[in-house]
Amino acid sequence: MAWEYRACTKGRHQLNQPDATSSPPWLDAILHHASSLAVIAIGADAHIEFFSPGAQRLTGYDATEMRGCSPERLFAPEAFSTWQEEAASAVVVFRTLAETAATKCVPLMCKDGSRRSVQLSVSVWRSADSSTGYLIVLSDVTAATEACRTLARHYALFEDGPAVAFACASGEPDRIEEVSPNVWRLLGYAPETVCSPGWWPAHVHPVDRPLLAAPAAEVPPGSALPVRRYRMLHADGRWLWVAEMRQQGGDGRLHGYWRDASVQVDEQARLSKIASQISGVLYQLRLYPDNRARFVYASDGFERLYGMDSRRLAEDAWVLFEVIVPEDLPRVQASLRRAADTLTPWRCEYRIHWAGGVRWFEGFSMPEPMGDGSVVFHGHNLDITDRKLTEEALEQSRQRLELALESAEIGLWDWAAANDRLSYDNRLARILEMPGGSDAQGPGEAGIDAWKRLLHPDDAPAVEQAWRNHLAGRTPLYEAEYRLRHPRGGWKWLAVRGRVVERDGAGQPLRLIGVAQDIGVRKRADLALKDSEAHFRALFQSHHAVMVLVDPQTGCIVDANEAAVAFYGYPRARLVGMSMSQINALPQEELARRLRDATAQKHNHFVFGHRLASGEHRIVEVHSSPVESGGRTVLFSIAHDITARHRAEEALHTLQRLLQAVIDNIQAGVLMENDLGEVVIVNQLFCRLFGLDVAAESLLGSTCADILDPASRLFDQPERFVQRVKEVLAARALCAQEEWALRDGRTFERDHIPVEINGHYRGALWVYRDITQRKAQEMELRRLATTDALTGLPNRRSFMERLAQEFARFQRFGQPCSVLMLDIDHFKHINDTYGHAVGDLVLQGLSTLCLRNLRLTDTMGRLGGEEFAVLLPGCDELDAVEMAERLRTSVMEAGFPYQDLQLRITVSVGVASFEAGQDDMDAVLVLADKALYAAKRAGRNCSRVSRGDRNREREDSHA
Numbered sequence: 029m030a031w032e033y034r035a036c037t038k039g040r041h042q043l044n045q046p047d048a049t050s051s052p053p054w055l056d057a058i059l060h061h062a063s064s065l066a067v068i069a070i071g072a073d074a075h076i077e078f079f080s081p082g083a084q085r086l087t088g089y090d091a092t093e094m095r096g097c098s099p100e101r102l103f104a105p106e107a108f109s110t111w112q113e114e115a116a117s118a119v120v121v122f123r124t125l126a127e128t129a130a131t132k133c134v135p136l137m138c139k140d141g142s143r144r145s146v147q148l149s150v151s152v153w154r155s156a157d158s159s160t161g162y163l164i165v166l167s168d169v170t171a172a173t174e175a176c177r178t179l180a181r182h183y184a185l186f187e188d189g190p191a192v193a194f195a196c197a198s199g200e201p202d203r204i205e206e207v208s209p210n211v212w213r214l215l216g217y218a219p220e221t222v223c224s225p226g227w228w229p230a231h232v233h234p235v236d237r238p239l240l241a242a243p244a245a246e247v248p249p250g251s252a253l254p255v256r257r258y259r260m261l262h263a264d265g266r267w268l269w270v271a272e273m274r275q276q277g278g279d280g281r282l283h284g285y286w287r288d289a290s291v292q293v294d295e296q297a298r299l300s301k302i303a304s305q306i307s308g309v310l311y312q313l314r315l316y317p318d319n320r321a322r323f324v325y326a327s328d329g330f331e332r333l334y335g336m337d338s339r340r341l342a343e344d345a346w347v348l349f350e351v352i353v354p355e356d357l358p359r360v361q362a363s364l365r366r367a368a369d370t371l372t373p374w375r376c377e378y379r380i381h382w383a384g385g386v387r388w389f390e391g392f393s394m395p396e397p398m399g400d401g402s403v404v405f406h407g408h409n410l411d412i413t414d415r416k417l418t419e420e421a422l423e424q425s426r427q428r429l430e431l432a433l434e435s436a437e438i439g440l441w442d443w444a445a446a447n448d449r450l451s452y453d454n455r456l457a458r459i460l461e462m463p464g465g466s467d468a469q470g471p472g473e474a475g476i477d478a479w480k481r482l483l484h485p486d487d488a489p490a491v492e493q494a495w496r497n498h499l500a501g502r503t504p505l506y507e508a509e510y511r512l513r514h515p516r517g518g519w520k521w522l523a524v525r526g527r528v529v530e531r532d533g534a535g536q537p538l539r540l541i542g543v544a545q546d547i548g549v550r551k552r553a554d555l556a557l558k559d560s561e562a563h564f565r566a567l568f569q570s571h572h573a574v575m576v577l578v579d580p581q582t583g584c585i586v587d588a589n590e591a592a593v594a595f596y597g598y599p600r601a602r603l604v605g606m607s608m609s610q611i612n613a614l615p616q617e618e619l620a621r622r623l624r625d626a627t628a629q630k631h632n633h634f635v636f637g638h639r640l641a642s643g644e645h646r647i648v649e650v651h652s653s654p655v656e657s658g659g660r661t662v663l664f665s666i667a668h669d670i671t672a673r674h675r676a677e678e679a680l681h682t683l684q685r686l687l688q689a690v691i692d693n694i695q696a697g698v699l700m701e702n703d704l705g706e707v708v709i710v711n712q713l714f715c716r717l718f719g720l721d722v723a724a725e726s727l728l729g730s731t732c733a734d735i736l737d738p739a740s741r742l743f744d745q746p747e748r749f750v751q752r753v754k755e756v757l758a759a760r761a762l763c764a765q766e767e768w769a770l771r772d773g774r775t776f777e778r779d780h781i782p783v784e785i786n787g788h789y790r791g792a793l794w795v796y797r798d799i800t801q802r803k804a805q806e807m808e809l810r811r812l813a814t815t816d817a818l819t820g821l822p823n824r825r826s827f828m829e830r831l832a833q834e835f836a837r838f839q840r841f842g843q844p845c846s847v848l849m850l851d852i853d854h855f856k857h858i859n860d861t862y863g864h865a866v867g868d869l870v871l872q873g874l875s876t877l878c879l880r881n882l883r884l885t886d887t888m889g890r891l892g893g894e895e896f897a898v899l900l901p902g903c904d905e906l907d908a909v910e911m912a913e914r915l916r917t918s919v920m921e922a923g924f925p926y927q928d929l930q931l932r933i934t935v936s937v938g939v940a941s942f943e944a945g946q947d948d949m950d951a952v953l954v955l956a957d958k959a960l961y962a963a964k965r966a967g968r969n970c971s972r973v974s975r976g977d978r979n980r981e982r983e984d985s986h987a
């Protein structure tokens with residue numbers, strides 16, 4: 029059969045069958061190989077005429093088997109009835125479809141009984157004989173239908189479910205690329221609107237937008253982002269809280285969903301409100317078996333309370349423990365662990381370091397076991413710092429009160445009217461030495477009457493009166509001081525105060541409480557005070573010192589003792605009441621100022637001039653202090669007459685000035701050091717002597733050692749000077765007129781005078797005098813005293829001293845020594861001839877000539893007139909004779925010029941030597957003189973020797 033296929037308009041196809049047995053080869057190929065294309069041709073008789081291979085594969089029926097069969101066999105009965113009521117047969121359906129060019133999805137009944145979904149499209153075809161049939165094309169859409177169904181189910185799920193699914197564009201987390209249709213239900217927008225560029229950021233609440241700037245694109249595949257809550261603008265204009273979850277999808281895009289979070293946000297807000305209403309913070313702490321801990325929930329104030337980031341605590345709750353005070357930490361950890369183990373409530377008070385200080389917290393928590401072995405604590409933490417401080421303050425107050433009561437020995441008592449019982453505490457029991465205890469009763473007594481029986485009879489009426497007055501409400505306090513009989517005998521003084529604290533409806537007292545204090549000491553002190561006042565009065569009156577009490581307000585004397593009456597000379601009655609201005613010489617205003625100063629205790633020591641009744645003026649030293657007397661302040665003044673002392677002081681002052689003038693003007697450098705070596709007196713001359721270019725006053729107070737060191741360098745022997753100062757000071761001995769040579773040629777004379785007052789060493793006075801001039805004068809005098817004025821030779825006295833020295837040396841060491849006596853021959857003739865002055869010149873010339881011939885060790889002296897003596901140490905007799913001859917010859921040969929003359933003279937010489945056995949030096953002079961006489965006698969111009977008896981006195985002649 030041949031088929032002719034023509035495309036027709038209006039959805040109609042035409043398959044011509046020129047020959048039912050033949051068909052074009054390409055059509056066969058198509059029908060055979062297009063396996064998914066099932067084609068069925070139905071003839072005009074509504075039976076299958078053609079059943080393509082694809083149809084065979086789709087239905088499982090063979091073509092031969094189906095040819096001639098009704099096509100309804102292939103479809104389930106309800107396949108068409110559900111679509112069209114009147115579609116009683118498939119043919120009617122086919123016709124309709126063909127006419128409308130529609131397709132229909134219908135269930136297909138396969139040969140094996142299974143059902144498949146097929147897409148049915150129908151065309152009308154007309155055969156060669158012009159009969160009309162239908163060409164049915166079936167497409168297997170079972171899988172697609174199933175997928176659609178699934179999708180529909182999913183959509184239905186979304187459609188009905190609360191979540192709106194969305195997917196972001198790849199790499200653009202802010203751009204929604206796809207969204208489930210139910211977005212209109214959540215936000216009121218069509219999906220296409222939501223997917224338009226820039227929609228999402230523009231519809232997030234501006235306040236929440238900065239919080240959403242998370243790097244969502246960097247999330248690894250499969251991992252989810254934390255759920256975020258934010259507000260989105262609903263199409264109706266309101267802001268809707270949504271919870272958003274995103275996760276990285278396998279396609280590289282972010283997938284997520286939004287959910288209406290209004291309820292949760294409202295709930296959370298409500299919870300926060302509740303949490304904010306209650307003091308403290310709420311939390312859920314989860315402890316894991318592996319010792320991890322994290323805060324699952326923490327109310328708003330948590331961060332503020334602990335000063336910690338709640339996100340950090342949500343990751344690791346243990347960081348909170350870092351701020352707990354170390355001493356409290358073990359207790360907190362142990363109690364928490366115990367509560368977790370025993371699942372019992374946790375309650376703990378602990379401190380945390382907070383903002384530079386420490387705060388107290390109270391934690392209360394209920395543990396709840398979880399399925400994974402962890403425990404969740406539902407807890408409440410409260411800042412109890414204020415409570416703790418209050419408690420501490422309360423405790424301190426209690427302790428202070430206790431201490432105060434204890435130290436003041438104050439006991440408490442309590443009277444109950446109902447049973448008329450008086451109870452007292454331990455302290456009061458101790459005070460009264462009664463059996464102690466707050467409930468204890470008096471010994472053998474019960475009730476207030478028993479107590480009253482212990483009262484001292486003298487005090488009982490007043491106590492009773494005070495008690496009744498207070499119970500009757502006439503006094504605000506019950507106060508009394510009374511004596512109570514002591515168990516050991518004697519009386520105990522008590523001060524008692526109390527107050528009714530409870531009354532019945534009729535105003536009758538029900539309870540009275542109070543305190544009692546042992547005032548024995550005070551009472552004794554009062555007595556002692558009375559005694560002491562009496563003593564003071566007696567002392568005041570009888571004291572020999574002048575005492576007055578002055579009213580500082582009026583300046584009047586309010587009391588005066590006998591000594592004052594005697595001193596001022598006024599009758600007592602006049603003195604008391606007299607104004608001090610009548611006595612004191614100060615101007616009235618000045619006196620008032622002094623009285624004010626004394627009252628304010630600015631000054632209490634004054635020196636005044638007081639006028640006596642006799643008109644005499646006295647200097648008084650007044651000590652004035654405020655005292656309480658008779659409920660007012662008066663000045664208690666003691667006056668001492670210091671007129672004599674004042675005069676003595678003035679005299680002393682004058683003396684001091686005089687002394688200073690003396691020291692300043694004395695012609696010596698004066699320095700006094702005290703026993704500590706400090707300068708207490710020094711004058712300017714001292715500074716001048718020692719070259720100190722300072723004012724003398726500036727040295728006062730400095731140590732002498734400081735002055736001594738530089739001063740010592742002025743002396744020839746500095747070390748010796750310093751040493752000597754020390755020696756002298758140590759010896760505390762008077763040393764006068766020590767002479768000290770200075771390097772500059774001056775000589776100082778120094779006195780050291782140790783100063784003792786009343787047998788006590790007070791220091792040393794050093795007096796330095798510059799004696800340089802005096803020393804020079806002395807030297808000159810000395811020189812004049814020992815030198816012959818005419819010849820400059822040693823005079824007789826000086827020669828004799830020199831002779832004595834040599835005689836001593838001879839006696840000690842036996843050293844030889846000789847003496848020459850030399851006398852000018854006929855000198856009188858020279859004088860007489862040429863005059864005395866020429867004689868003087870001759871004498872001088874002779875001296876010069878002889879000295880020229882003598883040794884340095886020899887001494888030539890003029891003994892008087894024209895008589896000379898020569899001392900020759902180390903010369904024995906022979907040497908002396910030789911020297912005598914040398915001198916004689918020299919003189920003889922010399923000429924002494926006078927005008928144009930040469931005067932010639934000769935000398936006679938006597939020689940004598942020290943001899944052993946001589947007892948005095950005069951002997952040698954006598955011998956020499958004797959020898960001289962011998963030389964004169966021998967005719968002059970010669971020398972002679974004379975010896976003592978032991979040496980067979982004789983005279984040797986020479987020349």
Ligand SMILES: Nc1nc2c(ncn2[C@@H]2O[C@H](COP(=O)(O)OP(=O)(O)OP(=O)(O)O)[C@@H](O)[C@H]2O)c(=O)[nH]1
Binds near residue numbers: 852865964
């Ligand atoms: N010019 C002078 N004459 C003096 C000085 N002292 C004594 N004469 C004199 O010395 C003389 C000593 O005389 P006489 O004692 O008689 O001795 P003489 O004349 O030297 O005779 P002979 O000693 O016997 O040789 C007297 O005329 C004295 O006046 C003096 O200081 N100057």
